[in-house]
Amino acid sequence: MSEVFLKDALVTLKESGVRITPQRHAILEFLISSETHPTADEIYKALEADFPNMSVATVYNNLRVFRNAGLVKELTYGDSSSRFDFVTHDHYHIICDHCGKIVDFHHPGLEEVEHLASHVTGFEVNSHRLEVYGTCPECAAGANKAK
Amino acid sequence: MSEVFLKDALVTLKESGVRITPQRHAILEFLISSETHPTADEIYKALEADFPNMSVATVYNNLRVFRNAGLVKELTYGDSSSRFDFVTHDHYHIICDHCGKIVDFHHPGLEEVEHLASHVTGFEVNSHRLEVYGTCPECAAGANKAK
DNA sequence: TTACTTCTTTATAATCATTATAATTAGTTT
DNA sequence: AAACTAATTATAATGATTATAAAGAAGTAA
Structure with a gap:
C-alpha cells in the first residue's frame, strides 16, 4: 500500500514539473514508511548511509517542494524543530x-x-x-x- | 476589566513567590491590553521607550515565568517566532x-x-x-x- | 549519443529566534 | 537600613533554517 502512495506521489510531482531525483525518491519513501513524524534532521541522518554526500539543505529544499505540492504537511509544536507528515487521508x-x-x-x-x-x-x-x-x-x- | 486581569495576575505571581518587577508589570500590562498576539520581539520593541535598557532575555525569561504560572500561552505556528497570548477564558x-x-x-x-x-x-x-x-x-x- | 538548457545538489556561510552565562542590580524580609 | 536572594543586563553561544554560488545531473532536441 505504501507502494501506491509512493507511486501516486511521484506522479503528482512529475505532473507539476518536478524532477525525480534519487534524493527526492528516498526522502519520500522514508516519509511514507515512517511511523514517526520525523524532523528534517532525522530524515537527514536516516538517509546518511545511502547518501553520504547529501546536504541538509537538500532535505529542507525538498520538504518545501513536497509541501508546496500538497504531499507533505509541516507540524510545528512548541519544541525547536518542525516535524513532517506524509499526507494520506485526514487524520x-x-x-x-x-x-x-x-x-x-x-x-x-x-x-x-x-x-x-x-x-x-x-x-x-x-x-x-x-x-x-x-x-x-x-x-x-x-x-x-x-x- | 483589563485592570482586573492585571491585578489577578499579579496576585497569582506573588502567591507562587515571583517578584513583581517593573519589567514584569509592563510586559503583563502590554500582553493584556494587546489585541494582537505579540511575539517576544514585538513586546521588546513596544517597551523600548519605557525601558531603554531592558534586555531581550528579560522578555523571554518572563514569558517563561508567566507560562509556568499559567498566565500566558505560547502559540507556535509555522512561522519563525512564537506568539504569546494572555490566558483569560477558553477561546x-x-x-x-x-x-x-x-x-x-x-x-x-x-x-x-x-x-x-x-x-x-x-x-x-x-x-x-x-x-x-x-x-x-x-x-x-x-x-x-x-x- | 551529443550538446544544451534548466533544475538540483552540494558545501558553506549567513540569519534569526531563543537560551546560557556571569556580573551587576534591585525586591523583599527582618 | 542590612542581608539574602532573585531578577536584570550585556554578551556570547546554540541550533534550526535559509541563502548563495559553484558543480553536477535530468530532460530535450538534434
Whole structure:
C-alpha cells in the first residue's frame, strides 16, 4: 500500500514539473514508511548511509517542494524543530506530553466548528488544525520521567 | 476589566513567590491590553521607550515565568517566532492565511473529540489545541496579496 | 549519443529566534 | 537600613533554517 502512495506521489510531482531525483525518491519513501513524524534532521541522518554526500539543505529544499505540492504537511509544536507528515487521508494527532510520541487517530472533520468560527468572525474558512495532548499508555504505565 | 486581569495576575505571581518587577508589570500590562498576539520581539520593541535598557532575555525569561504560572500561552505556528497570548477564558483562534491576523472566537470545548482520541489510542488526555484558518473580511474585500 | 538548457545538489556561510552565562542590580524580609 | 536572594543586563553561544554560488545531473532536441 505504501507502494501506491509512493507511486501516486511521484506522479503528482512529475505532473507539476518536478524532477525525480534519487534524493527526492528516498526522502519520500522514508516519509511514507515512517511511523514517526520525523524532523528534517532525522530524515537527514536516516538517509546518511545511502547518501553520504547529501546536504541538509537538500532535505529542507525538498520538504518545501513536497509541501508546496500538497504531499507533505509541516507540524510545528512548541519544541525547536518542525516535524513532517506524509499526507494520506485526514487524520488528527495525539501527542504524549512526556515522551513526545505522536499517534494518529481518525475523527470526522469539524465542519460545525468551522461554520461557527466563520459566522462569528466573518472569515472565509479554509481549514483547521487540531491536536490532542496527553499521556501515552507506556508513559502512564512505566515511571517514565518527563522529557 | 483589563485592570482586573492585571491585578489577578499579579496576585497569582506573588502567591507562587515571583517578584513583581517593573519589567514584569509592563510586559503583563502590554500582553493584556494587546489585541494582537505579540511575539517576544514585538513586546521588546513596544517597551523600548519605557525601558531603554531592558534586555531581550528579560522578555523571554518572563514569558517563561508567566507560562509556568499559567498566565500566558505560547502559540507556535509555522512561522519563525512564537506568539504569546494572555490566558483569560477558553477561546480558540482563527488565523488569516493572507495577512496573518489572529482573531479569537468562542466555542464549547471539544470533549467528545478528546474522548474518542483517548478511547482509540489509550492515551490519558490532558488538553487539545484547535485553530481555524481562512481569509479575513478585509483581505477578502481588498485585493490584498498573500504574505 | 551529443550538446544544451534548466533544475538540483552540494558545501558553506549567513540569519534569526531563543537560551546560557556571569556580573551587576534591585525586591523583599527582618 | 542590612542581608539574602532573585531578577536584570550585556554578551556570547546554540541550533534550526535559509541563502548563495559553484558543480553536477535530468530532460530535450538534434
